[in-house]
Amino acid sequence: MKIKFYGTRASIPVCDWKFLEFGGNTTCIKLTRDNGRIAIFDAGSGIRKLGAELTNESFSQDQLFIAFTHFHWDHIQGFPFFTPAYNPNLIINILAMGRDREIENLEGIFKDQMKAEYFPIPLQAMGAKFNFLQIEQNEIEINDVLVQVIKQNHPGGSYGYRLKDNDKCFVFCTDIEHGESIRPEIVEFCKDADLLVHDGQYTNEELESHRGWGHSSMDQAIEVAEMAKVKKLIITHHDPVHNDVFLAKVEKECQKKYPNCFLAREGMEIEL
Ligand SMILES: [Zn+2]
Numbered sequence: 074m075k076i077k078f079y080g081t082r083a084s085i086p087v088c089d090w091k092f093l094e095f096g097g098n099t100t101c102i103k104l105t106r107d108n109g110r111i112a113i114f115d116a117g118s119g120i121r122k123l124g125a126e127l128t129n130e131s132f133s134q135d136q137l138f139i140a141f142t143h144f145h146w147d148h149i150q151g152f153p154f155f156t157p158a159y160n161p162n163l164i165i166n167i168l169a170m171g172r173d174r175e176i177e178n179l180e181g182i183f184k185d186q187m188k189a190e191y192f193p194i195p196l197q198a199m200g201a202k203f204n205f206l207q208i209e210q211n212e213i214e215i216n217d218v219l220v221q222v223i224k225q226n227h228p229g230g231s232y233g234y235r236l237k238d239n240d241k242c243f244v245f246c247t248d249i250e251h252g253e254s255i256r257p258e259i260v261e262f263c264k265d266a267d268l269l270v271h272d273g274q275y276t277n278e279e280l281e282s283h284r285g286w287g288h289s290s291m292d293q294a295i296e297v298a299e300m301a302k303v304k305k306l307i308i309t310h311h312d313p314v315h316n317d318v319f320l321a322k323v324e325k326e327c328q329k330k331y332p333n334c335f336l337a338r339e340g341m342e343i344e345l
């Protein structure tokens with residue numbers, strides 16, 4: 074299994090040159106299985122480049138899953154620019170799994186952001202065939218991959234994903250706010266993962282003034298990784314005010330606490 078980051082930024086894309094190392098695009102991850110098939114997590118602005126790469130590589134999958142943690146703007150804003158969605162031969166499965174999702178109409182979320190007031194091309198004119206899969210379960214198997222989710226504390230709700238494929242385990246927990254302590258269920262969910270990608274938008278000081286915003290500190294990401302004994306930790310969802318110099322410094326501090334820890338960089342690829 075390979076994991077590649079196309080978007081690492083929180084909230085809004087940043088295109089300042091001082092942010093190029095860690096990346097300015099909002100959340101998007103590509104997962105490539107050992108058989109070469111891919112799936113995508115979230116459609117932040119990073120999905121535009123991912124789509125362009127797939128088009129250049131003559132992407133030939135007939136079906137594609139895009140799994141969503143939740144539907145805040147920074148996790149869907151790249152979707153209208155995902156060129157494979159304009160291919161009439163492709164079936165795109167938009168997946169929102171998990172019990173107690175606080176959404177009424179999954180298709181409506183995508184239709185609405187492409188209404189004429191916001192975007193020139195409506196969803197139904199893109200071309201691909203869309204299946205909107207809102208699955209009220211916390212565990213399913215898709216093409217021999219065990220997919221589990223956990224509801225996270227985040228305004229409007231968000232879900233962490235845990236995938237097990239050929240004995241490799243990938244966990245993605247972004248847009249998660251911990252309380253005073255880490256919930257045991259979250260630790261259990263991340264337990265022994267080969268790779269944990271975790272929200273770390275804030276420093277401890279910043280977290281104090283952003284209680285209720287739905288995010289974690291870098292130290293909390295490390296705490297989860299330690300408690301769950303994950304093999305590798307990647308901290309993502311970088312705050313738009315954190316430039317490369319700042320993040321490089323933070324990364325060194327994090328590595329002193331948890332050696333196999335890195336801050337996500339756009340374009341970074343990890344093989345499990
Ligand atoms: Zn977000």
Ligand SMILES: [Zn+2]
Nearest residue numbers: 145227248287
């Ligand atoms: Zn969010």
